[in-house]
């Protein structure tokens with residue numbers, strides 16, 4: 584029995600657009616709630632969410648069987664962290680702040696077993712092999728791992744073509760917030776200079792035949808990014824949605840406007 588197929592990697596290979604959401608509440612319960620909302624992927628954020636390996640693993644478990652594929656973002660692309668989270672069952676990783684070809688090459692090797700890489704052999708202890716119940720895991724795992732790297736600085740843009748061309752890099756995610764900050768537009772990812780850099784980056788990634796990823800909290804910007812060729816895109820975060828929905832509901836009630844609730848038109852399950 585081989586390693587589980589990676590539906591997200593297959594979709595990228597077929598150039599099928601994938602819509603996602605950022606999940607940073609560091610709660611398996613919240614992740615499971617969100618997994619019923621129909622997103623193709625959910626980004627479990629180990630960089631800016633207060634997550635550790637056990638919590639990241641629990642959120643991967645919470646999404647099991649849902650239609651939302653878990654993409655785990657590690658805080659840094661260290662081989663030992665990659666080994667742990669792959670053994671825990673992650674099949675798609677997003678690694679932030681890639682700024683050299685050597686760094687990207689090391690990431691490719693970290694997600695692959697020898698002789699093609701350096702991933703430590705221990706999956707028999709982890710969810711990845713269904714605790715050794717997948718007998719052919721070692722021989723079939725490499726092909727079902729999807730490696731996404733983040734280019735989110737001017738240094739990263741300088742090496743983008745070489746990074747995107749690497750065998751084993753399946754997609755490149757442009758981090759608009761960090762890229763804007765590095766370009767001198769802190770807090771302004773929609774700045775014309777940043778948008779021009781993203782537009783150019785998407786074209787270069789497409790030339791390399793790889794998937795283009797991005798995220799935004801602005802639906803108008805999301806449609807623009809989609810028109811620019813985004814292949815996988817997140818359009819919100821659990822944290823900001825929770826803040827806005829709870830605040831809007833209170834304000835609507837206090838204003839006496841019962842129709843303006845953030846989820847008006849959605850009836851709770853009967854017996855609520």
Ligand SMILES: O=C(O)C(=O)C[C@H](O)[C@@H](O)CO
Pocket residue numbers: 605631733735757758759760761762798
């Ligand atoms: O630079 C970016 O933008 C990203 O990498 C996404 C952010 O880190 C995400 O946390 C939303 O703010």
